[in-house]
Amino acid sequence: MSRVVVAGYGPTAHRFVEALRERGFAGRITVIGEEPRPAYDRVALTSYLTGTSLEDLTYEVPEGVETLLGTRVTGIDREARVVTTAEGATVPYDVLVLATGSAPFVPPVPGAEHAHVYRTIDDLDAIRAASDGAAEGVVVGGGLLGLEAADALRGLGLRTHIVEMSPWLMPRQVDEGGGAVLKGHIEDLGLSVHAGAGVQEIVTADGRVTGLRKPDGTLLDAQIVVFSAGIRPRDELARAAGIDVGERGGVVVDAGMRTSDPAVYAIGECALAGGQVYGLVGPCNTMAEVAADRILGGTAVFEGADLSTKLKLLGVEVAQFGAMSGALDVTYMDPVGGVYKRLFISDDASTLLGGICVGDASPYATLRPFVGKPLPAAPADLLFTGTGAANLDLPDDAQVCSCNNVSAGAVRTAIADKGVTDVPGIKACTRAGATCGSCVPMLKQLLEKSGVEISKALCEHFTYSRAELFDIIRVRGVTTFSELIANHGTGRGCDICKPTVASILASLHNGHVLEGERAALQDTNDAYLANIQKNGTYSVVPRIPGGEITPDKLIVIGEVARDFGLYTKITGGQRIDLFGARVEQLPEIWKRLVDAGFESGHAYGKALRTVKSCVGSTWCRYGVQDSVGLAIALELRYRGLRAPHKLKSAVSGCARECAEARSKDFGIIATEQGWNLYVGGNGGFKPRHADLFASDLSTDELIRTIDRFLMYYIRTADRLQRTAAWVESIEGGLDHVRDVIVNDSLGLCAELDAQMAHHVTTYEDEWRATIEDPEKLSRFVSFVNAPGVPDPSIVFERERDQIKPMVVTP
Amino acid sequence: MTVPTTAPVSWTTVCDYHVLLPERGVCALVDGEQVAVFRTFDGAVYAIGNLDPFSGAYVLSRGIVGTRGGEPTVASPLHKQVFSLVTGACLDEAGAAVPTYPARVVDGRVEVAARAALPEQSGPMGSGRRLVDAP
Numbered sequence: 001m002s003r004v005v006v007a008g009y010g011p012t013a014h015r016f017v018e019a020l021r022e023r024g025f026a027g028r029i030t031v032i033g034e035e036p037r038p039a040y041d042r043v044a045l046t047s048y049l050t051g052t053s054l055e056d057l058t059y060e061v062p063e064g065v066e067t068l069l070g071t072r073v074t075g076i077d078r079e080a081r082v083v084t085t086a087e088g089a090t091v092p093y094d095v096l097v098l099a100t101g102s103a104p105f106v107p108p109v110p111g112a113e114h115a116h117v118y119r120t121i122d123d124l125d126a127i128r129a130a131s132d133g134a135a136e137g138v139v140v141g142g143g144l145l146g147l148e149a150a151d152a153l154r155g156l157g158l159r160t161h162i163v164e165m166s167p168w169l170m171p172r173q174v175d176e177g178g179g180a181v182l183k184g185h186i187e188d189l190g191l192s193v194h195a196g197a198g199v200q201e202i203v204t205a206d207g208r209v210t211g212l213r214k215p216d217g218t219l220l221d222a223q224i225v226v227f228s229a230g231i232r233p234r235d236e237l238a239r240a241a242g243i244d245v246g247e248r249g250g251v252v253v254d255a256g257m258r259t260s261d262p263a264v265y266a267i268g269e270c271a272l273a274g275g276q277v278y279g280l281v282g283p284c285n286t287m288a289e290v291a292a293d294r295i296l297g298g299t300a301v302f303e304g305a306d307l308s309t310k311l312k313l314l315g316v317e318v319a320q321f322g323a324m325s326g327a328l329d330v331t332y333m334d335p336v337g338g339v340y341k342r343l344f345i346s347d348d349a350s351t352l353l354g355g356i357c358v359g360d361a362s363p364y365a366t367l368r369p370f371v372g373k374p375l376p377a378a379p380a381d382l383l384f385t386g387t388g389a390a391n392l393d394l395p396d397d398a399q400v401c402s403c404n405n406v407s408a409g410a411v412r413t414a415i416a417d418k419g420v421t422d423v424p425g426i427k428a429c430t431r432a433g434a435t436c437g438s439c440v441p442m443l444k445q446l447l448e449k450s451g452v453e454i455s456k457a458l459c460e461h462f463t464y465s466r467a468e469l470f471d472i473i474r475v476r477g478v479t480t481f482s483e484l485i486a487n488h489g490t491g492r493g494c495d496i497c498k499p500t501v502a503s504i505l506a507s508l509h510n511g512h513v514l515e516g517e518r519a520a521l522q523d524t525n526d527a528y529l530a531n532i533q534k535n536g537t538y539s540v541v542p543r544i545p546g547g548e549i550t551p552d553k554l555i556v557i558g559e560v561a562r563d564f565g566l567y568t569k570i571t572g573g574q575r576i577d578l579f580g581a582r583v584e585q586l587p588e589i590w591k592r593l594v595d596a597g598f599e600s601g602h603a604y605g606k607a608l609r610t611v612k613s614c615v616g617s618t619w620c621r622y623g624v625q626d627s628v629g630l631a632i633a634l635e636l637r638y639r640g641l642r643a644p645h646k647l648k649s650a651v652s653g654c655a656r657e658c659a660e661a662r663s664k665d666f667g668i669i670a671t672e673q674g675w676n677l678y679v680g681g682n683g684g685f686k687p688r689h690a691d692l693f694a695s696d697l698s699t700d701e702l703i704r705t706i707d708r709f710l711m712y713y714i715r716t717a718d719r720l721q722r723t724a725a726w727v728e729s730i731e732g733g734l735d736h737v738r739d740v741i742v743n744d745s746l747g748l749c750a751e752l753d754a755q756m757a758h759h760v761t762t763y764e765d766e767w768r769a770t771i772e773d774p775e776k777l778s779r780f781v782s783f784v785n786a787p788g789v790p791d792p793s794i795v796f797e798r799e800r801d802q803i804k805p806m807v808v809t810p
Numbered sequence: 811m812t813v814p815t816t817a818p819v820s821w822t823t824v825c826d827y828h829v830l831l832p833e834r835g836v837c838a839l840v841d842g843e844q845v846a847v848f849r850t851f852d853g854a855v856y857a858i859g860n861l862d863p864f865s866g867a868y869v870l871s872r873g874i875v876g877t878r879g880g881e882p883t884v885a886s887p888l889h890k891q892v893f894s895l896v897t898g899a900c901l902d903e904a905g906a907a908v909p910t911y912p913a914r915v916v917d918g919r920v921e922v923a924a925r926a927a928l929p930e931q932s933g934p935m936g937s938g939r940r941l942v943d944a945p
Contacts, residue, residue, distance in 0.1 A: 460878065482851075492833065492851050494876035495885035495892070520833040524872040524887035527834075532887055536867035784825045784836035784847070793844070793861075793868045807866070 009033025012268030019292035111202025134223035322354025322371035369398030525604035546631035547574025573610030616653030625670030627653035680727035846871035
């Protein structure tokens with residue numbers, strides 16, 4: 001087998017080439033894709049409109065895979081085994097894989113040519129462009145994709161209608177009762193639902209959409225219409241080449257994904273497998289794996305797929321698994337709380353057949369693996385309490401991850417044989433949980449039951465995690481390390497637990513970091529309120545809030561640097577770092593800086609560093625808000641706030657984002673209406689873009705949200721865990737964080753607000769306090785028995801007119 | 811290789827005992843050498859070389875004092891290697907060590923003995939000599 005050509009480059013094609021490479025295929029692989037970009041995550045498509053970048057959504061092209069993008073295969077010469085592209089180029093193949101996907105179905109109604117569809121990045125760009133100036137939109141189709149599209153229109157600020165042919169929404173996933181509850185949720189969000197309705201025509205004036213007329217004559221005003229009413233397999237290529245296709249479309253394949261031409265395979269939404277076309281990511285991934293296995297001589301079989309789904313649309317959890325009917329059923333319905341749960345059971349009440357959930361999908365993760373198996377507990381317990389379900393023992397053949405078809409047995413094998421001890425390990429080893437993530441709670445449970453002891457111990461002195469220590473210190477009112485370790489630890493601590501406890505004490509009490517016993521807990525940077533450098537000297541960074549500084553203060557920094565012979569460099573956080581100070585020089589340097597009105601920049605602390613800003617609406621012709629003013633206010637509010645790790649922030653005055661706010665722990669981007677808040681970004685070893693957390697906030701709302709975000713992070717994160725890693729590891733993710741700090745789901749907000757208020761009112765500049773305290777100052781000497789003597793081991797040479805440390809061989 | 815010596819021990823006064831804060835270090839010049847002097851939580855006093863053999867910087871007096879398995883330690887402030895205050899041995903990397911010096915408290919003053927007066931052997935890092943006896 002020397003050359004595999006793939007027609008189409010969507011997620012299924014991507015999975016296929018990955019699978020081929022992983023299985024050791026050494027030949028040539030060429031992928032020909034219609035879109036001008038590699039495959040991207042279509043499940044997360046809607047997030048593209050709310051700030052996720054195309055880059056974040058795009059899959060990496062596996063090494064050695066050739067791509068022809070922005071073109072498509074237009075013909076197959078099966079005799080010669082050559083495909084022709086739209087440009088007339090020819091590409092020979094030994095095996096051809098059709099992964100051409102599907103096209104949105106657009107009913108042939110008058111005006112349909114003015115409607116949008118919802119499938120590709122280009123479609124979304126077009127919808128975004130058309131939403132400019134529009135007030136209302138209609139989505140035709142109330143299924144899974146239709147609701148996604150409706151969510152997107154709503155996110156673009158449009159009053160949104162949903163038109164669905166069936167008598168209720170999501171007819172493929174929920175029954176009439178569930179549909180009613182779902183409709184209630186969606187209408188509560190301000191969307192209009194028109195179920196049992198079709199489309200008469202799309203009304204236009206001067207080539208622009210003005211509305212949609214229903215068959216009963218009613219006109220819905222709208223400037224955008226999006227069709228999301230089902231998909232049709234793109235089988236035209238196979239059809240033209242004489243390969244068998246189904247009566248209602250789809251390239252006919254056998255259980256090994258092979259078409260009627262043995263050299264041609266079809267996978268994904270274009271394939272008709274077992275008489276069915278599959279539009280969900282899980283079955284499509286399985287087809288990709290099966291095809292890869294077969295091409296390499298394997299015997300894998302596609303046996304149809306579980307069409308179970310669990311998703312959160314417009315904030316509503318919807319899940320369906322197994323059958324949607326049965327001899328017996330148990331239903332739980334809470335119209336007030338908007339919860340509907342129904343289980344289907346065999347006539348002898350012994351076997352679980354399926355279930356439907358709206359408003360609370362928690363039974364999905366625990367019960368789906370039991371479909372077709374004996375009921376693991378009384379139906380009422382399973383539906384109502386949820387607790388009965390939490391401790392179920394899954395059979396080995398129960399499917400845990402439906403996206404990647406991973407069984408409980410496979411996860412157990414990974415734990416037992418490969419020494420996997422955590423969820424990321426399971427993801428890497430089995431792919432379970434790597435796509436939609438809904439089975440992650442199940443994976444954790446399997447880990448726990450396997451007896452894997454996940455040590456949360458901070459170090460040999462404490463068996464607790466940082467978050468647990470935080471709670472102990474907070475709840476018991478602990479104020480010293482000695483008290484904590486005497487009652488809750490062993491030994492006398494180390495360079496791991498001491499700074500951690502120092503940080504917690506500082507977050508909670510905000511006393512001076514060098515006061516009393518706390519001085520002995522600090523890392524050298526905090527102990528000398530400066531950043532140690534490779535030769536044992538320190539660097540000094542005065543705070544320059546928002547990066548704004550007067551010429552007079554700038555001159556003072558220059559004079560101090562010149563007088564003490566320091567190396568100066570502009571930092572990435574819009575301030576100035578002065579290098580090469582010996583410990584005994586630090587108080588003199590800071591005396592000069594404090595007298596000129598500077599204060600500590602906390603560059604040495606696991607604390608707020610800077611809030612960077614662009615110049616904003618004051619000067620910039622594009623700016624829509626005063627980004628500098630906000631950055632200064634935020635930097636002054638959170639200065640000195642000790643956290644599990646450093647905190648960086650930035651404020652951009654418009655969507656051009658010159659302050660690079662999305663690379664920060666909390667970044668703010670101005671909008672016409674207020675501020676968008678992004679959280680969980682960082683540069684560093686593993687860069688991550690911040691996620692949109694809340695939109696169009698007023699300044700007061702913004703500050704309250706950041707207050708709570710920071711305090712909740714400080715309370716629950718691990719030691720040295722940046723917000724990016726915290727957001728990714730916290731159970732329930734960003735949705736959970738939003739629930740806690742916006743909806744106050746844990747009843748914590750008042751406490752978080754009070755803690756931040758305490759920080760803000762008790763803040764004092766620790767450098768000013770230090771130079772006013774002779775006892776603290778006395779520690780700033782190189783030699784205790786020769787206070788005036790500088791350390792002779794510190795020597796400099798010159799480079800580009802400044803000092804640099806001279807490397808002295810010890 | 812241990813070389814016994816008969817030279818008398820000469821003690822240098824470093825500072826008043828109360829200047830040494832519990833679980834913090836100071837650096838002193840003892841016969842021209844930089845010595846890091848620590849007071850542990852139980853009140854004991856230890857002295858080791860101030861030179862961090864991993865970075866070549868004289869910084870060990872500014873490290874965090876703690877314990878490992880009950881043994882008093884200091885962690886280098888640069889790259890956090892942990893050294894025993896008793897033996898000077900690096901507990902994170904076998905073979906590395908810093909010299910130790912006898913230290914004592916006399917009449918409320920901390921005294922450290924100059925290293926030249928003591929038995930010695932070559933240090934494995936080539937960066938110093940490690941003493942066999944503990945203070």
